[in-house]
Amino acid sequence: MVTPVSKTVLVINCGSSSVKFAIMDPNDGHVYLSGIAEAMTLPEAFISWRFGKEDKQKADIPNATHGDALKYLVENILASHPELLGSIVACGHRIVHGGEFYSEPTLVDDEVVANIEKVIPFAPLHNPAHLLGINAARESFPNIPHVVVFDTAFHQTMPPIAYRFAIPEQYYTEYGIRRYGAHGTSHMYLSQQAALYLNKPLEETNVITCHLGGGASVAAVKGGKCVDTSMGLTPLDGLVMGTRCGSIDPSVVFFLCDRFNMSVEEVKEVFNKKSGLLALSGISSDMRPICEGYEKGDPKCTLAMDMFCYRLAKFISSYYVPLGHVDAIIFSGGIGENCWEARKITCAMLKESLGIEINEELNEKALGRLGFEDGELSTPNSKVKVFMIPTNEELVIARSAMKFVK
Known part of the structure; x- marks a missing residue:
């Protein structure tokens, strides 16, 4: 490990059963x-x-809480690297949902914590875990600023025609029911990188960013600002995802409750954890085994792959409406960076209508961060440029947190 030559930031991303961290x-x-x-x-x-790039190490921490995990980080992992521990000057936290409260990274205080709690119903799987992480990190690192960076913040620039639902106004004004989006940190980073690749000022670029992983979303970004996105009130809406169904007729909820006597909580469980690629393929929520099944001609894996790409292609084409013209389409996230089949199928669906062409040989070689430098997949004849750009949400969070260091 190289000894830090400057100040560092600890980035934390807490899930319901996990704690991701990076310095x-x-x-x-x-x-x-x-x-x-x-x-x-x-x-x-x-x-x-x-x-750094050293071999991975592992330790059992039976029954550990989020606080225990961070305590282990400080007292065990960093104990033999005091210079690294001492270099940490801020802690950045990824938060999925900030409602309408926040459009910028924010220094943590009691009011911020209370507001994150208020919007738990909009991200019931994520925000409670984030709060556990914030509390644990503030206890383990009490003398540095803690900064929250919201996935929803980047989407606060959407106009009402994009974020409002056609339901009685009081549900929005009194309860905040509207489209919020997610993965905003990634979409912001990708749109900024795309402007660099295009060699154009960010304010003059129109791009469609596709963050495709276990959770997946698409955003229309005009001049560096989001004008529409696929996720809705919660991260359930939009694309087909690993275990989430994406956009669905709300009447399906009524039907399941009436026909099978299911509770709302049971339907929520099905839509969030038992649907998506998992339900379609019958084998996994992970795209990698689905790709293998697709290559072998397995009908369920083929359906899962084609539905994933079809829904994605429809969202991409629909975003020509708010953007007018599109300079580039960006693929990112675990699937977007590593599943060349999904990129190929999606772009093929858009070839006739949008004039999109990609270099298939280059597309097959473009896998994550493995030596792929310039990012462009499109051919010179393509009417729209296509890029694969590895996302870096951690870097955005780290830089956001660093702004609060005095």
């Missing part, structure tokens, strides 16, 4: 330490980490 230089993005604690509160809980 990085917000200037050049160098990652000194990265890791994850998984299976929180269970007997099989463990933590794994890597210093």
Whole structure:
């Protein structure tokens, strides 16, 4: 591990059963330490980490809470690297939902914590875990600023025609029911990188950013500002995802409740955890085995792949309406960066209508961060440029947190 030559930021992303962490230089993005604690509160809980590019290490932490995981980070992992521990000057937290409260990164205080609690119904799987992470991190690192960066913040520039639902106004004005979006940190980073690739000022670029992973969303970004996005009130809406159904007729809820006597909570469980790629393929929520099944001609995997790409292609084409013209389409996230089949199928669906063409040989070689530098996949004849750009939400969070360091 290289000894830090400047100040670093600890970036934390807490899930309901996991704690992802990284210590990085917000200037050049160098990652000194990265890791994850998984299976929180269970007997099989463990933590794994890597210093720089060294081999990964792992330790069991049975029944550990989020606080226990961060305590292990400080007292065990960083104990033998006091220079790295001492270099941390801020902590940045990824928060999925900030409602209409926040459009910018914000310094944590009691009011911020209370507002994150208020919007838990909009992100019931995420925000409670984020609060656990904030509380644990403030206890482990009490003398540095803690900054929250909201996935919803980037989408606060959407106009009412994009974020309002056609339901009685009081549900919006009194209860905040509207489209909020997610993955905003990633969409912002990708739109900024795309402007660099295009060699155009950010204010003059129109791009469609596709963050495709276990959770997936698309955003229309005009002049660096989001004007529409696929996720809605919660991260359930929009694309087909790993275990989430995406956009669906609301009457399906009524039907399941009436016909099968299911409770609303049971329907919520099905839509969030038992649907999507998992339900369609019958084998996994992970796109990798689905790709293998697709290549072998498995009918269920083929349906899962084609539905994923079809829904994505429809959203991409629909965003020509708010954008007018499109300079580039960007693929990112675990699927967007590594599943060349999904990129190929999606772009093929858009070829006739939008004139999109990609270099298939280059597309097959473009896998994540493995030596792929310039990012462009499109051919010279393509009417719209297509890029694969690895996202870097951690770097955005680190830089956001660093702004609060005095």
